[in-house]
Amino acid sequence: MRSWKWEATAGRALLILVVFVAVAAPWLAPNPPDRQFDAYLYAPPTRIHGTYFYPLRLISRLERRFEEVRERPVSVRWFGAGHLVSSADPNDPLLLLGADSYGRDIFSRLVYGSRASLGLAALATLATMIFGAVVGGIAGYAGGAIDEILSRFSDFVLVLPAIYVVLALRAVMPLVLPPGQVFALLVGIFALVSWPVVARGVRGIIASEREREYVTAGRAAGASPMRLLAVHLMPAARGYLTTQATLLLPAFILAEATLSYVGLGFPTSVPTWGTMLYDASNVALVGEAPWMLAPAAAIFLVVLAVNLVVQGSGRPPLVR
Amino acid sequence: MIRFLLRRLAFALLLVIAVSSAALLLTRLAPGDLTSELGPRARPEDVARARERFDLNRNPLAQLGGWAARAARLDFGDSFLYDRPVSPLIRRAAGNTAVLAATALAIATFLGIPLGVVTGSRSSALAACIRGASLVCLSIPPLLASLLLVFLASRTGWLPSGGMTSVAAIDAGWPAWLLDVARHLPLPALALALPLAATFERLQAQAMTETIHQPFVVAALARGVTWRRLLIDHAWRPSLRSMCAIYGLAIGALLSGSFVVEYVTAWPGLGRLMYEALRARDIYLVAGCAAMGGIFLAFGSLVSDLLLFAADPRVREGSGK
Numbered sequence: 001m002r003s004w005k006w007e008a009t010a011g012r013a014l015l016i017l018v019v020f021v022a023v024a025a026p027w028l029a030p031n032p033p034d035r036q037f038d039a040y041l042y043a044p045p046t047r048i049h050g051t052y053f054y055p056l057r058l059i060s061r062l063e064r065r066f067e068e069v070r071e072r073p074v075s076v077r078w079f080g081a082g083h084l085v086s087s088a089d090p091n092d093p094l095l096l097l098g099a100d101s102y103g104r105d106i107f108s109r110l111v112y113g114s115r116a117s118l119g120l121a122a123l124a125t126l127a128t129m130i131f132g133a134v135v136g137g138i139a140g141y142a143g144g145a146i147d148e149i150l151s152r153f154s155d156f157v158l159v160l161p162a163i164y165v166v167l168a169l170r171a172v173m174p175l176v177l178p179p180g181q182v183f184a185l186l187v188g189i190f191a192l193v194s195w196p197v198v199a200r201g202v203r204g205i206i207a208s209e210r211e212r213e214y215v216t217a218g219r220a221a222g223a224s225p226m227r228l229l230a231v232h233l234m235p236a237a238r239g240y241l242t243t244q245a246t247l248l249l250p251a252f253i254l255a256e257a258t259l260s261y262v263g264l265g266f267p268t269s270v271p272t273w274g275t276m277l278y279d280a281s282n283v284a285l286v287g288e289a290p291w292m293l294a295p296a297a298a299i300f301l302v303v304l305a306v307n308l309v310v311q312g313s314g315r316p317p318l319v320r
Numbered sequence: 321m322i323r324f325l326l327r328r329l330a331f332a333l334l335l336v337i338a339v340s341s342a343a344l345l346l347t348r349l350a351p352g353d354l355t356s357e358l359g360p361r362a363r364p365e366d367v368a369r370a371r372e373r374f375d376l377n378r379n380p381l382a383q384l385g386g387w388a389a390r391a392a393r394l395d396f397g398d399s400f401l402y403d404r405p406v407s408p409l410i411r412r413a414a415g416n417t418a419v420l421a422a423t424a425l426a427i428a429t430f431l432g433i434p435l436g437v438v439t440g441s442r443s444s445a446l447a448a449c450i451r452g453a454s455l456v457c458l459s460i461p462p463l464l465a466s467l468l469l470v471f472l473a474s475r476t477g478w479l480p481s482g483g484m485t486s487v488a489a490i491d492a493g494w495p496a497w498l499l500d501v502a503r504h505l506p507l508p509a510l511a512l513a514l515p516l517a518a519t520f521e522r523l524q525a526q527a528m529t530e531t532i533h534q535p536f537v538v539a540a541l542a543r544g545v546t547w548r549r550l551l552i553d554h555a556w557r558p559s560l561r562s563m564c565a566i567y568g569l570a571i572g573a574l575l576s577g578s579f580v581v582e583y584v585t586a587w588p589g590l591g592r593l594m595y596e597a598l599r600a601r602d603i604y605l606v607a608g609c610a611a612m613g614g615i616f617l618a619f620g621s622l623v624s625d626l627l628l629f630a631a632d633p634r635v636r637e638g639s640g641k
Contacts, residue, residue: 159335159617161576164594168343168610171598172350258463258580262595277467281584293471296464304459311455311522 008312014305018298022114029108030086030094033271037093037103042289045098051076055092064288098291100279106294109271113295116272118302120183121252124190125245131191132198133241137229139199140206150203154196165193166255170264179270186265190252198244205237246310250303257299273298328625332618336611340391341384343610347603348380354400354601374400374603387607396611397604401596406608409593414612416484417582417589421574423505424512428570432517433563436524440559441532441551450521457518462577466511466584479507482586508585512577516570523566527559534558557631564627571620575613590616 021028037043039056042064046053052075054068075088087094096107139150157165169189177185209215210233218228253273259265260274261281268275273295280292353376355367370376374397375383387397396406435454439447460468473481480486484504485497492500531537532555540554541547579591586592590609597605 156335156338159572159621160339161572161579161613161617163576163579164591164613167579167595168346168598168606171595172346174351175599254461254463261463261580262583277463280467290471290475293467296467300459300464303461304455307455307459 005312007308011305011308011312014301014308018114018118018302018305021111022118025111025115027082028084029105029111030083030096031105031108033109033112034104034269037099040093040095040099040103041101043095043099043103045291046095048076053094097294098289100292106276106291109276110273110294110298113271113273113276114298116183116266116270117253117256117274120186120256121249124187124252125248127187127191128194128198128248129241129245132195133202133234133237135195136199136202137206137234140203141210141225141229141233143207147203150199154200157193157196158200162193163255163258166190166259167264169193170259175264179266182266186256186259190255194248198241201240201244202237205240206233209233209236246306250306253299253302257295328622332622335618336614339614340607340611341388344384344387344603344607345380347598347601347606348383350601352601354603357400357600370400373398387604396608399597399605400602401600401605406604409605410590410608410612413588413590413593414616416587417578417591420505420508420512420581420587420589421578423509424516424574425570427509427513428516428520431513432520433524436521437528437551437556439521440525440528441555451525454518454521457514458522461515462512463580463584465514466508466581469507469511470584473507480504481507484588508581508587511581511585512574515577516573520563520566524559524563527562528555531555531559560631561628564624564631567627568621568624571624572617575616
């Protein structure tokens with residue numbers, strides 16, 4: 001088979017870039033994510049002419065038509081005031097991806113939103129990994145009835161379409177919650193729905209690894225089952241866990257986006273990729289302001305990055 | 321074979337019962353109930369009547385028992401939101417979802433599998449292009465695909481951007497109605513099908529590549545079988561085995577995907593109905609939708625098993641499952 005190593009490299013590079021964006025958000029974003037520029041509702045992306053740009057003037061609020069004010073160029077400032085790039089005049093914003101229905105800078109919201117979206121997905125992935133590894137490890141090591149119950153249960157959960165379970169669990173909680181509680185709740189729900197997948201895989205690995213000589217040797221040397229499991233057996237599942245993590249991360253990003261899109265995720269005041277898509281859900285407006293779909297492009301990039309990594313490693317794609 | 325089928329049927333029954341009971345209990349135990357739909361200024365006697373009608377005064381387990389006893393006689397209770405029995409509502413929504421999902425599955429199959437045979441059996445510029453396109457489609461899950469297609473539709477006006485019928489077509493007789501539905505169908509069906517087609521393409525390509533390197537294929541080549549016949553008669557059929565296993569999972573993926581697609585494109589299907597019901601705590605409608613979803617899933621895994629049975633003689637001869 002031909003090797004497609006560059007795909008994995010490109011995918012990893014993309015992922016690192018996205019993480020960098022999330023970490024460096026305050027530096028990368030030219031404007032505060034919730035600042036509303038009242039004269040810039042649905043403004044198109046700013047066109048930069050070399051070192052300066054022209055501020056926009058609203059011509060028709062009804063048709064959302066803007067005109068560049070040619071008389072008054074505003075210079076683009078690099079590495080100033082703690083930002084990578086920003087406008088020299090705080091009243092004439094630099095809108096790299098245009099503005100939304102409140103006149104907020106979509107690029108800045110996208111950059112800040114990556115923190116909530118990626119943070120939630122990363123934390124949920126971590127929780128799923130830990131929970132799945134613990135339960136799967138115990139079942140694989142103990143065998144017998146525990147193993148049987150766990151396997152039946154995870155078979156059952158695997159059949160269910162995850163988004164419906166997530167939707168049902170989220171919908172039966174109070175519909176309006178503060179952002180912090182939504183974050184915790186979603187991490188909990190995501191982990192609850194997906195740990196059986198991880199547990200099942202870990203169980204299989206541990207159950208076969210248990211029969212190896214080094215485990216018998218460890219047991220003879222007096223290692224406790226807990227120690228054997230945590231120190232000696234779990235490293236065997238490391239590769240599997242890494243694979244699962246790369247697959248779960250985009251799935252969770254999408255789950256957040258879906259929930260926020262249907263109004264069951266974060267409140268719309270919090271910038272996440274999901275709430276930004278919710279803002280873009282008005283069909284008529286998106287036709288005229290396609291830059292509102294920027295979060296969709298961001299999600300696409302993350303999923304593409306993961307798919308590239310998966311492809312490059314020669315594993316089959318996941319059916320979602 | 322009979323025993324196998326019976327076991328699958330028992331599993332299906334268990335799935336439907338478990339899923340619908342869980343949905344009913346979850347909705348019941350959730351904070352708030354359907355009477356909040358009446359608004360803050362509802363008269364107390366209306367609230368009391370609604371609570372009485374939907375058994376909200378009984379304890380949850382008694383309610384579940386009562387519902388199950390009636391459901392066994394095919395009476396699934398009433399919907400509060402629509403103020404009529406749940407069954408016709410669900411049958412209609414499930415029909416719409418089935419049309420959408422079946423179309424999407426057909427598109428995905430007829431697009432993904434032949435392309436996968438091409439990319440899996442040779443490396444050419446064409447194969448590389450298909451492979452790249454498939455990677456892109458794989459990265460546009462139904463949520464993004466439907467948003468993108470709705471955007472394109474509203475920009476170009478080629479297709480209606482949402483709904484299942486236009487208002488004008490409702491009274492225009494069934495041929496016009498059918499034509500109208502056919503115009504509304506491609507957008508949600510494509511949104512659902514594209515990522516799935518890409519998945520099929522990738523899996524088929526992988527299965528194909530693996531099969532081509534099997535000794536029996538090499539042997540056939542040595543006997544002088546032409547490449548084309550070799551691909552279709554000798555390599556493709558065995559490679560279908562792993563595809564059949566995927567079909568069972570694909571039904572779950574279609575159901576999951578159809579929820580967002582129905583939501584974004586306003587297709588009046590099961591996912592949308594379930595969402596409305598969940599939000600309004602419309603308890604029997606939730607339970608009914610969950611039961612229907614369970615039936616879909618059970619049906620999907622049954623079909624996948626039967627396909628596997630047909631495609632792989634090793635399973636047919638009884639040593640497998």
